[in-house]
Amino acid sequence: QVQLVASGGGSVQAGGSLRLSCAASVYTTETVCRAWFRQAPGKEREAVALIDTSDGRTYYGDSVKGRFTISRDNAKSTAYLQMNSLKPEDSAMYYCAADRSYGSCFLNENAFAHWGQGTQVTVSS
Numbered sequence: 001q002v003q004l005v006a007s008g009g010g011s012v013q014a015g016g017s018l019r020l021s022c023a024a025s026v027y028t029t030e031t032v033c034r035a036w037f038r039q040a041p042g043k044e045r046e047a048v049a050l051i052d053t054s055d056g057r058t059y060y061g062d063s064v065k066g067r068f069t070i071s072r073d074n075a076k077s078t079a080y081l082q083m084n085s086l087k088p089e090d091s092a093m094y095y096c097a098a099d100r101s102y103g104s105c106f107l108n109e110n111a112f113a114h115w116g117q118g119t120q121v122t123v124s125s
Contacts, residue, residue, distance in 0.1 A: 002030050002114040006096045009119030012086055020081040022096030022116055027077040031098040033105035034072060034079035038092035049081060050107040059107045086123045093118045
């Protein structure tokens with residue numbers, strides 16, 4: 001059973017930075033694809049970033065390109081989301097997710113079976 005624990009959220013002012021972490025209980029084929037999603041109150045869940053831990057390929061949602069960076073440390077079974085130049089509209093609950101690769105990783109919430117508990121990010125103007 002894969003367990004994911006997200007951490008690193010908090011409150012920052014616009015223009016600031018935060019680094020989220022998502023630690024997995026194991027590094028197996030079930031955690032090759034790692035991703036971050038977010039959901040603000042009253043809004044649908046939004047895809048933020050994805051990394052294929054087998055080769056390091058990354059994908060980003062349009063709203064965060066150039067500001068957020070996803071990375072991984074396979075030895076620690078941990079994925080990270082470095083968030084720079086934060087905006088108030090980045091405020092949301094951030095969820096990490098993991099699943100196996102079916103040839104490729106897809107930045108779509110339906111492609112992920114394992115989810116962390118969420119960590120809150122609040123950006124004030």
